[in-house]
Amino acid sequence: MTPTAFVNALSELKLDNVFNPYSDVCAVHDRADAAFARRRNLKGYLRAAVSMGVDTIWMGRDLGYRGGRRTGLALTDEFHLPEMTQRYPGTNFKQATLGPAVAERTASEIWSVLRSLTLPPLLWNVFPFHPHEPNNPFSNRKFTARELLLVDDLNEKLIKWLNIRRIVAIGQDASQYSSRFGLEVITIRHPSYGGVTDFRNGMSELYDIPCQYFKSKKDQGVLF
Template sequence: MTPTAFVKALAAFSLDNVFNPYADVCPVHDRADAAESRRRNLRTYLTAAAEIGVDTIWMGRDLGYRGGRRTGLALTDEYHLPELARRYPGCHSRQATRGPAVAERTAAEIWAVLRAIDTPPLLWNVFPFHPHEPGNPFTNRRFTARELDQVDELNNALISWLRIRQIVAIGQDAAFYAQRFGVKVITIRHPSYGGVREFRDGMQQLYRLPVNALNRAQQVALL
C-alpha cells in the first residue's frame, strides 16, 4: 500500500447520495480542479503521517459538509489547513473551494488538542466520504451498513500499512466500528450536540494535559 494507490482507490468509489471529495466536484463551492487538490491534500498528508511514524488513529464517523467534504481530510476544516504542515511536516494542502475558508466546530476542538500534544495521530473517519440526504448535498446523514461494507477493505489496509496500535474513537459510532480491527480502542465523547466539555475532559485525561490546556490552545487559534 502506498499513499498514491490508496487515494486512487478512494477516488474510484461512486455511491448514490454520497459525495466523494477525491472524484466529485461541487458545482456550488468548488474550484474546477477541486478533486485533484483534495487528492493531493490526502496523499501528502498520508505520506507525512507515515514518515512521522503515527501509531494512533483518531477516528470520527464520516466527512461533514463544512469540513472534510471541502478539504478531503478527516476532522479538518479549511480554517485549519495552514496548520497541517506544522503538525505534519511535508504535508502540502490547498483550499479546493472558492471564497473565504469555512470553519467547523468539531474541527476546532480536534485541532485544539493537536496543538497541545507532542506526537500527532492520523485523523481518519469510519466512512471516508460525505453521505448526505437525497436531493440535499449540504446535509449530513449517517452512512448505511451497505455503504460501510464498501470501505472495510480500505480501512483494514490503512491500519495494516501504518501498523496502527490504538484507535481513539470520537463518538460511539466510531467506537462500535473500530472494535473489528483487533487493536486497542479508547472512546471519547464527540464534541457535537453538547459534548464539548466531555470531549475536552476525555482528551485531557488520555494525554495527561494540564488543566485548561485545551482552552489555551483554542485561544492561540484565535490570535
C-alpha cells in the same frame, strides 16, 4: 500499499447521495481542480504519517459538509489547513474551494487538543466520504450498513499499512466500528451536541494535559 494507490482506490468509489471529495466536484463551492487538490492533500498527509511513524488513529464517523467535504481530510476544516501543514512535516495543504476558508465546530475542538501533542495522530473516519440526504448535498447523515461494507477493506488496509496500534474513537459510532480490528480502542465523547466538556475531559485524561491548554478557534472568537 502506497499513498497514491490508496487514494486512487478511494476516488474510484461512486455511491448515490454520497459526495466523494477525491473524484466529485461541488458545483457551488469547488474550484475546477478541487478533486485533484483534495487527492494531493490526502496523499501528502499519508506520506507525512508514514514518515513520522504515526501509530494512533483518531477516528470520527464521516466527513461533514463544512469540513471534510471541502478539504478531503478527516476532522479538519479549511480554517486549520495552515496549522495542519505545520504539524505534519513535508505537507503543503491547499484549499480546494472558492472564497474564504470555512470553519467547523468539530474540527476546532479536535485541533484544540491536537496542537498540544508532541506526535499527532492520523485523523480518519469510519466512512471516509460525505453522506448526505437525497437532494440536499449540504446536509449530514449517517452512512448505511451497505455503504460501510464498501470501505471496510480499505480501512483495514490503511490500519495494517501504517502499523496502527491504537484507535481513539471520537463518538460511539466510531467506537463500535473500531472494535473489529483487534487493537486498543479508547472512546472519547464526540464534541457535538453538548459534548465539548466531556470531549476535553476525556482527551485531558488520555494525554495527561490540563484542559486549560485546549483552546479552540471558537474560544478565540472565530465565527462558525
